[in-house]
Amino acid sequence: LVIVHSTGVYSHHVSWCQCPGADKDRHLHLLKARLFPTSITRPQSAFTFNVLDHFLIDALECKTLAMSFYQKLQCFTNNAFPHKISV
Numbered sequence: 001l002v003i004v005h006s007t008g009v010y011s012h013h014v015s016w017c018q019c020p021g022a023d024k025d026r027h028l029h030l031l032k033a034r035l036f037p038t039s040i041t042r043p044q045s046a047f048t049f050n051v052l053d054h055f056l057i058d059a060l061e062c063k064t065l066a067m068s069f070y071q072k073l074q075c076f077t078n079n080a081f082p083h084k085i086s087v
Helices: 026-032 049-062 066-077
Strands: 002-005 008-011 035-037 045-048
Touching: 002 049, 008 066, 026 035, 035 049, 045 049, 049 066
Parallel strands: 002 045
Antiparallel strands: 002 008, 035 045
16 A cells, blocks of 8 residues: 655555454445545545645645655655655
8 A cells, every 4th residue: 555644645554344244345444544545446545634735725825736745745655766656
């Protein structure tokens, strides 16, 4: 799972809950963990609410485009090789 946070873009292995009576929908697990999934059917990446708040402020106050904001996060993650960050 690729997780986008205000400090960078990270790849994590996630073990989904298989408990009896637990939600089978993975996007609900992510929402409960305060992560906004990119898909409700098979999420492979998610955004923290923190990064969404930062993007909202940048977009409204500085007119930052989504692509520019993501490129900034790639530089936070690996400033030497930002193009090697997962998308």
